Amino acid sequence: MALLPNRNTQTAEAKAEKKAAEDDVMVREVDEAVRKDQFENFGRTYGRPLLGLLVVGLLAFGGYLFWQSQQEQAMEQESETIVAALDQLQAGNLDTASETVAPLVAEGEGAVKASALMLQAGAAAQSGNSEKAAELFGQVADDADAPEAYRGLARIRAVAVRFDDMPSAQVVEQLGSMAKPGEPYFGSAGELVAMAYLDQGNTEKAGALFGQIAKDDTVPESLRGRARQMAGMLGVDAIEDVDEVIEELSGPAGQAPQAAPQGAQ
Structure with missing residues (x-):
């Protein structure tokens, strides 16, 4: 015959479970109260500073967006001004072109001012x-x-416009470092320096430099052609591909070369 559970034992276990549940609820309530109190203390201590930082951050971000918008509008206006001046320059209205970009020279910076x-x-x-x-x-x-x-190109143009009145030694001094293979403006600078060598009577240096220009694939073909002719006149063989040169001189399919357009260099 099986023994029935002791009713007193069951009652004690039930009370123990109930007590444990009540204790657990009490602990959670106390924990939540502590957390709430800590949060309120944190809010009272740091709430305003954090809110201030948030406002400052939002204002800074808004200011950046406004500045970026203003910059883009300014760049568009500057581009339109330069394009308008170029149109005037091409039309032969030289004074109007210069006056159009005068504000960019006075107030512009970097590439904008340099372009103007x-x-x-x-x-x-x-x-x-x-x-x-x-x-x-x-x-x-x-x-x-x-x-x-811009600076390199401007330096070459400054020498080119007054080349006839400059001492040849000054031309070499100003452009010598640019007249080397691998430099961005090697062809243009090299041609001016080679001409300066000719003025000095140094045909050996002039011929060698013309030969380097003629063989440099990065140099525009029109400039390479001039350099090739000058090198040949100075006794320097600057022709690497004879067939290519003959084709360039005779035109496609062996046709006779056409006359260069007036003003072509």
Whole structure:
């Protein structure tokens, strides 16, 4: 005959479980109360500073977006100004072209200012004022804020517009470091330096430099052609591919070469 569970034992176990459940509820309530109190203390201590930081961050982000928008609008306006000046320059309105970009020269920076100065220098050169053109090109060449590509080109143009009046030694001094294979403006700088060597009577250096230009695939073909002719006149063989040169001189399918258009270099 099986023994029945002791009722007193069951009652004790039930009370123990109930007590444990009540204790667990009490612990959770106390924990939540402590957490709430800590949160309120944290909010009272750090709430306002954090809110202030959040507001400052939002204002800063909004200010950045506004500044970026203003920058983009300014860049669009500057681009439109330069394009308008180029149109005037191509139309032969040299003074109007220079006046159009005058505000960019006065207030612009970096590439914008350099572009405006280069345009004004080009207008001065076209009008025959080589002295003013050289001065404006020189400003770009000496501007540390201008991109290096602009500075190099401006330095070459400054020498080119007054080449006839410059001592040959000065040409070599100013462009000698650029007249080397691998340099960005090797062809243009090298041609001017080689001509300066000719003025000095140094045909050996001139011929060697013309030969290097003629063999450099990175140099425009029109410039390579001139260099090839000059090198040949100075006794330097600058022809690597005879068939290619013959094809260039005779035109496609062996046709006779056509006359160069007037003004072509």
